[in-house]
Amino acid sequence: DGDVLDTLLRLMTDKDSGLGLEDIKHLLMDFFTAGTDTTSSTLEWAMTELLRNPKKMANAKVELEQVLGKDNNALVQESDITKLPYLQAIIKETLRMHPPTVFLLPRKANEEVELYGYVVPKNAQIFVNLWAISRDPNTWENPDMFSPERFIGHDIDMKGQDFGLIPFGAGRRICPGLTLAYRMLNLMLGSLLHAFDWKLGDGLRPEDLDMNDKFGITIQKAQPLQVIPI
Template sequence: MSSLLAWLPWLVVYLLCLYLLDLLAHRRRHLPPGPIPLPLIGSVHLIGDQPHRSLARLARTYGPLMSLRLGAVTTVVASSPDAAREILQKHDAVLSARFVGDVVGDHARYSVASLPIGPRWRSLRKIMSTELFAPHRLDALQGLRSDKVRELAAHIARLSRDGTAVDVGRVAFATSLNLLSCTIFSRDLTSLDDHGGSKEFQVLVGEIMDECGACPNVSDFFPVLAWADLQGLRRRLARLLARMHLLFNAEVDRRLRGREAGEPRKEHDDFLDVLLDVAARDGAKADLDRDTLRALFTDLFLAGSDSSSSVVEWAMTELLRNPTSMVKIHEELTQVIGSTRSMKESDIDLLPYLQAVVKETFRLHPPGPLMLPQQAQATVRVAGYIVPQGARVMVNLWAIGRDESIWPEPDKFMPERFLGKTMDFRGADFELVPFGAGRRICPGLPLAIKVVHLVLATLLNEFEWRLPLEVERTGIDMGEKFGVTLTKAVSLCAIATPI
């Protein structure tokens, strides 16, 4: 014990020297401004369990482009449209490499979201843009999506007759999953009803999202420790993904057996048929081996279901908190669609207030408040500062959406701010880029836009909504749960009455 105490002063001196050297290196490298890091942990202690909010507060002190040392890693954060444009457009070629969290493990070797920019990534992105998410392909499958929203309306009508409140997030999540599964496999993989077996896939997706969004992961802050997986996140996610892959393997095997047996094709090919056709046509050039197919389906379900349902739940929450906006959107839906028919995807362009509600929801509650981090492939000068090779780079979409220099009354829900304006979320207007921009923009954006508008309009066109009496007295809990997707900490439950 005495020998250990004798070494303690030297350890303190050693840590102090490291600390001073780190400060000198920070100034010499001319990094963006940021908080003074502590020895070893850097600024990890400043992040907390709501990093989008913590980083927004820090940006008010250190500016729209700031740097932090998080553990052993230099991280650069953009918190304004101009800084985001520098990263996602001007220096996109250098800063578009993806940082892959340790939790993802082997999945990153096959996932389009994680692959480095290169021939394989370009090949898969081309397949997604020209074969999967092309307008003609999505239009051909809109009948399947219409069936799913009709089932959603029927389910809510049953709950209404029983006098049961609707868990808006849960039904939106189940519907989003089935919208995706019908588009990909032409069949449901979950159910709106509370039957144990039918909910297995829905529960599995939720568990995977929880593991992916676990924060903080020590392995990401201290890469030298990643081999140990100290929190067990990588091992747990690998087991969950293995269960999901078994299900996807079964779907692919079933379709291949049907083809070999000469079963007739459906009127419109789903995504699985399209991908199998491309693989058969182009062979190895298509880069569509079984591992890649599984990774692609995994990405589609994880990115598409939770984010779409989260936007729908937040939009319904804001509308219930803002009766004037609820009245306006009901008036528009009544005028354009009426109560005699169901919502169609072709109606979206005729509903400017609905579109404004969705944009305002994306601004206030972006599904991914911090864009998936990217990594500098080389040292580059951004906005006059040096971003060193290997630094992680993030864009704080939540901070941009709450910036009072851009948005008057930024904390207020006002869809009217988008009426009569051309601002959109397809990657050109950096004030609103919930799907990202540049090379790494979300390839599923065309489908996600259809799903969000279709589900939200169906909920609002066919039902009047009110809060349970207890919630009316206490107010809606607006707490957030940070993860891969920014969801409500307490689910929104509301009472629906058919119109």
């Protein structure tokens, strides 16, 4: 029972674990950094895509009003998420088009293996290119188009079973923060859309938004999004 920190503290008391207090501090800092940068960049990309596609933003606001009512002070609750399929589709489409990182964490081949005619030598370092997978026209129709509708009526999740959409990885070492990040993205984006209308400042038009990204630990917008709630 308990959370991740409880588990780490229990392991620290086990002399055979080799885990000390300083190790736990470093792990918690990793958790914090990985959880904040990736989530904030995804939220920024989602707002950017919705501002460039006002009809899709309007669809999301209609769905939110149907579930939450017309009170703009009402916040999305965790129990509301399953009632908001279009909002969930927006999150999935954002993660498809703008995965938090270009590559998953590297892996090492413990032995030589052949995959689809390609030989991966023993001890080779392997990178999974999330960006290329998400923009593959053999998997996605019109891959460069922001279209949350592609997920409506299709049971595509991000838990590592549908390999065309694996922003959190897959397998035993899938991102441990998947469920928390997905919940928080739905809660934050839904609440922002329901509480306010949004406009661009300085006479900027949606089609003028800079969609370039800058490479780093996470894929963030080269020019930060600046919007005004009304």
